[in-house]
Amino acid sequence: MALSSDDVLRLAHLARIEITPAEGAEVRQKLDRIFELIGRLRAIDTHGVVPMAHAQEVTLPLREDVVTENDQHDLYQVLAPAVAHGLYLVPRVLE
Amino acid sequence: MVTAPIASLAQGLAGRRLSSVELTTALLDRVAALGAPLNAFLALDRERALAQARAADARLAAGDATPLTGIPVAHKDVLMTAGWKTTCGSRMLKDFVAPYSAFVVERLADAGMVLIGKTNMDEFAMGSSSESSYFGPVRNPWHLDYVPGGSSGGSAAAVAARLVPAATGTDTGGSIRQPAALSGVCGLKPTYGVCSRYGLIAFASSLDTPGPFAQTAVDCALLLNAMAGHDSRDSTSLDRPPEDYSRLLRPGAGAKPLTNLRIGLPREYNAAGIDADVAAAVDAALAEFRSLGATTVDVALPNLDLSVPVYYVIAPAEASSNLARFDGVRYGHRAAKYDGLADMYQKTRAEGFGAEVKRRILVGTYVLSHGYYDAYYLKAQQVRRLIADDFQRAYRECDVIMGPTTPTAAFRLGAKSDDPVQMYLNDIFTVAANLTGAPAISIPCGFDRNNLPIGLQIQGNHFAEALILNTAHRFQQATDWHTREPATMALESAR
Numbered sequence: 204m205a206l207s208s209d210d211v212l213r214l215a216h217l218a219r220i221e222i223t224p225a226e227g228a229e230v231r232q233k234l235d236r237i238f239e240l241i242g243r244l245r246a247i248d249t250h251g252v253v254p255m256a257h258a259q260e261v262t263l264p265l266r267e268d269v270v271t272e273n274d275q276h277d278l279y280q281v282l283a284p285a286v287a288h289g290l291y292l293v294p295r296v297l298e
Numbered sequence: 299m300v301t302a303p304i305a306s307l308a309q310g311l312a313g314r315r316l317s318s319v320e321l322t323t324a325l326l327d328r329v330a331a332l333g334a335p336l337n338a339f340l341a342l343d344r345e346r347a348l349a350q351a352r353a354a355d356a357r358l359a360a361g362d363a364t365p366l367t368g369i370p371v372a373h374k375d376v377l378m379t380a381g382w383k384t385t386c387g388s389r390m391l392k393d394f395v396a397p398y399s400a401f402v403v404e405r406l407a408d409a410g411m412v413l414i415g416k417t418n419m420d421e422f423a424m425g426s427s428s429e430s431s432y433f434g435p436v437r438n439p440w441h442l443d444y445v446p447g448g449s450s451g452g453s454a455a456a457v458a459a460r461l462v463p464a465a466t467g468t469d470t471g472g473s474i475r476q477p478a479a480l481s482g483v484c485g486l487k488p489t490y491g492v493c494s495r496y497g498l499i500a501f502a503s504s505l506d507t508p509g510p511f512a513q514t515a516v517d518c519a520l521l522l523n524a525m526a527g528h529d530s531r532d533s534t535s536l537d538r539p540p541e542d543y544s545r546l547l548r549p550g551a552g553a554k555p556l557t558n559l560r561i562g563l564p565r566e567y568n569a570a571g572i573d574a575d576v577a578a579a580v581d582a583a584l585a586e587f588r589s590l591g592a593t594t595v596d597v598a599l600p601n602l603d604l605s606v607p608v609y610y611v612i613a614p615a616e617a618s619s620n621l622a623r624f625d626g627v628r629y630g631h632r633a634a635k636y637d638g639l640a641d642m643y644q645k646t647r648a649e650g651f652g653a654e655v656k657r658r659i660l661v662g663t664y665v666l667s668h669g670y671y672d673a674y675y676l677k678a679q680q681v682r683r684l685i686a687d688d689f690q691r692a693y694r695e696c697d698v699i700m701g702p703t704t705p706t707a708a709f710r711l712g713a714k715s716d717d718p719v720q721m722y723l724n725d726i727f728t729v730a731a732n733l734t735g736a737p738a739i740s741i742p743c744g745f746d747r748n749n750l751p752i753g754l755q756i757q758g759n760h761f762a763e764a765l766i767l768n769t770a771h772r773f774q775q776a777t778d779w780h781t782r783e784p785a786t787m788a789l790e791s792a793r
Contacts, residue, residue, distance in 0.1 A: 211660075218618065218663040219625070219640070220656055221648035230657070236719045237661055241607045244677050247684075254679035255686055257504050258490035258735025259760075263533050278397050284632035291627050294639045 300324040301460035304517040318368030322351040332789040338452040342415040367410030378497035387431035390650030400497025409524040417452030439784040444708040447477030454481035472728025475740035479703035479753020490735035491536035494529035502616035515770035519544040546768035554591030562597035562696030579744030579752040597692040609729040611678035618662025703740040703753035742779040
């Protein structure tokens with residue numbers, strides 16, 4: 204299969220990555236090569252094969268439902284691009 | 299002396315013929331003299347390293363040392379290291395200082411290792427050449443025009459150039475073994491779940507595996523002893539009794555120490571386009587194993603050629619989910635100019651990620667999207683099962699599987715940059731161990747016509763680390779490929 208320019212823009216939107224029209228053609232050409240590689244899988248008969256989601260057949264462990272984390276608010280917020288009054292700042296989404 | 303393997307350095311430290319401060323100082327001087335052309339390090343900290351070395355010397359004097367106490371180490375920059383910049387080779391995390399340390403970083407620090415620096419890598423560990431780092435490519439110490447392999451190329455190059463006796467890496471599709479092969483050192487990918495992923499900045503969570511680089515199999519066992527262990531902070535960390543991975547490596551064992559070892563040789567490897575020099579080196583290694591008493595048997599891995607397509611569905615799918623966290627809100631890069639929240643996300647991610655990372659996120663987004671999930675992602679998980687079943691059938695007939703780690707020795711910088719699929723096909727022999735979760739090691743076994751190293755891969759079934767380490771060790775007792783060092787003249791003249 205070959206992607207269209209619209210397909211690339213739709214993917215870029217879903218992935219929240221801006222792709223300029225100038226970049227679009229090269230991105231599309233390289234993605235086409237990758238889809239050619241992985242497209243081979245579609246022809247393989249896997250009827251009745253149980254999907255393997257993980258390298259180990261283990262069930263996820265459970266623990267007591269108690270608080271185990273310390274409050275490290277300040278330590279982690281030092282890393283943020285924009286904070287005020289202990290809150291992460293983002294552009295306004297509601298007028 | 300300072301360029302010796304860990305086991306020799308540890309004897310020097312224990313016998314007080316060498317102090318950790320002397321060793322650390324000498325290696326930091328060596329990095330300063332020879333390191334620049336390799337671009338293997340993203341961060342070095344002499345003062346902090348020497349403080350740790352002094353603490354290690356005190357531990358040695360107090361009789362409270364482990365076999366790793368006082369030995370310098372470098373960590374791949376995908377591993378969180380408290381108080382150190384941890385960039386993943388990405389503009390996205392260019393100024394990110396880790397607030398805590400990864401489990402394996404903690405464990406090696408607890409053992410008394412001296413951290414001298416963080417190593418360069420393909421951005422977010424996505425690559426096979428260490429060229430995609432935002433901070434410039436790593437170069438191969440055997441020839442500066444060639445790549446060291448990737449994604450843990452900085453760690454491999456640093457150990458190969460004897461700038462550090464040990465380094466950590468992470469292996470998602472071959473990112474420890476492939477650079478170990480191309481740089482001429484030993485690199486071990488343990489069984490999935492043996493080393494906690496806590497603090498490993500996630501690429502593909504069902505495949506990511508931390509592991510060691512060193513000069514010898516003995517040293518890899520020492521490092522794995524310290525790195526392995528249960529950790530409740532990683533839900534996939536296995537709770538198993540502690541294991542001494544060095545237990546089979548004792549001296550002696552006679553002239554034919556591998557008499558009961560059955561080596562499986564996959565028939566499908568013959569069709570994989572192996573370079574003639576690589577094939578000849580691997581054949582010579584197999585002859586050596588036979589002279590050590592091992593037998594070889596043909597085995598079948600009929601779905602081997604599907605392992606690369608399966609990997610390049612599953613790994614990007616998991617990456618697209620894991621890397622969604624980089625949105626310019628809680629940490630990392632944020633675009634300077636944007637128009638509203640959605641535009642901030644899109645510009646931040648467009649600026650923060652490099653081309654290969656973006657490609658993989660886009661591929662992952664596609665294979666997980668509505669209407670394509672069954673055709674790609676579910677299908678890949680089913681074929682992953684077929685590949686894992688092939689290996690289990692093969693291990694009924696053999697104890698280990700051997701072959702080249704990569705189809706060719708190192709390639710020139712830029713040679714595969716324009717075609718992602720050519721780059722991906724480097725992984726043909728390494729990705730299966732990540733899909734199955736089983737352990738594998740790459741060890742040096744020769745050189746090609748350009749005097750570039752060739753790696754032999756020894757794979758084993760789940761939890762067979764001690765067996766594959768012993769297999770590698772017996773080979774290293776009988777041969778000297780692992781002792782070959784790149785000439786330092788090229789590094790000196792390139793300064």
